[in-house]
Amino acid sequence: MRAAPLQFWPPTGGRQAQAGSAGASLLFAGLSEEQFTCATSCLGIQAFSFEKDEQVLACQGARPHYGVLVSGTGFDVRQHPNGDQTLVDVIEPGDLFGEGWQPRAWAAPEVPRERAVIGATAGTVLLLDPARLSDPTVACPAKAIVHTNLLNSVLHKQERLRTKLEILRHRSLRGRIANYLLVESQRRGKSQFTIPLSRGELAQYLHADRAAVSRELARMKHDGMIDYHRNAFALRDEQAVATASE
């Protein structure tokens, strides 16, 4: 990961519903360009670029950081000792990540931590030091705003985790897939959309087998519910998809 030029991140409005869409970051919402520039020095915000499959942030890092994705896509993954990993969440531009990582990693830096954020594509991030944010001696006009935004960002992330739990509640694979496609369609606001996951990654996200996902997708296409090719999906019978996800 290499340092990258730091430029003004356009904060738009601050409506939580808009968070996650490209061009908006809930964490820096409501900041003027002047305040943002101030924050970069006061709060030690730095920009970095990363490559695909590169580890963007890990528990084993020198110290915990908050990150905001500027461009590209990231995966919030959990790696297990036996080699396989689960995909907890997809991180898109504007999203916060790395929140809540306790500095317990300090204790055992030699153990490769099981939690990490890796690059799904190449991209850039902003990293900021939570210690600077909670340090009372740091007086910055932007700090209060960022602090409030941070709470909203964390709540937004929690909402995403609850959405994933909602997807995972289905006992049938068809229900999980239908729910995922419905959520993804609503997020994009279209019935035709492309997903940021490959088949194998989708299986990891749905906690299922890749072959089984392919098989069930083929069945759903055969039943006329959906259509797809690679990462491009279309909801043919939206009502049927909604019914399948109960």
Added chain:
Amino acid sequence: MRAAPLQFWPPTGGRQAQAGSAGASLLFAGLSEEQFTCATSCLGIQAFSFEKDEQVLACQGARPHYGVLVSGTGFDVRQHPNGDQTLVDVIEPGDLFGEGWQPRAWAAPEVPRERAVIGATAGTVLLLDPARLSDPTVACPAKAIVHTNLLNSVLHKQERLRTKLEILRHRSLRGRIANYLLVESQRRGKSQFTIPLSRGELAQYLHADRAAVSRELARMKHDGMIDYHRNAFALRDEQAVATASE
């Protein structure tokens, strides 16, 4: 739910690791009794008692509230149109709940919201109004502390959701059960413990069938991994349980 006498809630230390244990609340950590009393008026903190199966908090409420459980046990549930519900999380004394409920419920108060906190046993709660907390005209010495504590509480809750996702990653029911028992054992700090869930509730938490859970528990007992009777569990072969949860 009826109003209940409001008394000083003993805040202990503020170490996140202690949060969730009886007698400590991360949200009010670091407050003196004087500050706590001040906060009750400034932030509009009120105490209520609730009964078993009573709805403690729901999205359809007049306005969003944060809650802290004082005594008893609560369930963070998600109710689905077809009647069944999933158990998202168990709320124990000191835990925050109701965070992040958007006031979108205002828009459609007639629809029974799918998300709620219900009483698993009778108990008491403290409710506070987030609007008062974010209102800049309210000047209270305790506000800053509570605001910081709120962020930590939300992060702590997120950690619990991630733990549940970790339990749910297992494709086999035995893996999920083993992981749950391991987590519960670590939380209690003992290899003998009682769980706050009935069989049916445990099945709802694990996103599985009640009969299947009973069957798999019987197999694990037969294999010498665990022992149990009703809600009382004991890890016989802790190594085997750990292996089953990978």
Added chain:
DNA sequence: TCCTTCCCGTTGCCGTGGCAACGAAGTTGC
């Protein structure tokens, strides 16, 4: 005490989906 109700254990059935293996198609590098 008796009755009702709820919760838990058990079991047979069988469908869903995990697993492994293979082939096709797309991608990258030389």
Added chain:
DNA sequence: GCAACTTCGTTGCCACGGCAACGGGAAGGA
């Protein structure tokens, strides 16, 4: 253009677990 590699689709096998039904035991109320 060819080869090595990766990703996706497909399929057979069969075990795990969902579902339904039943029975027993504990709990609560009259």
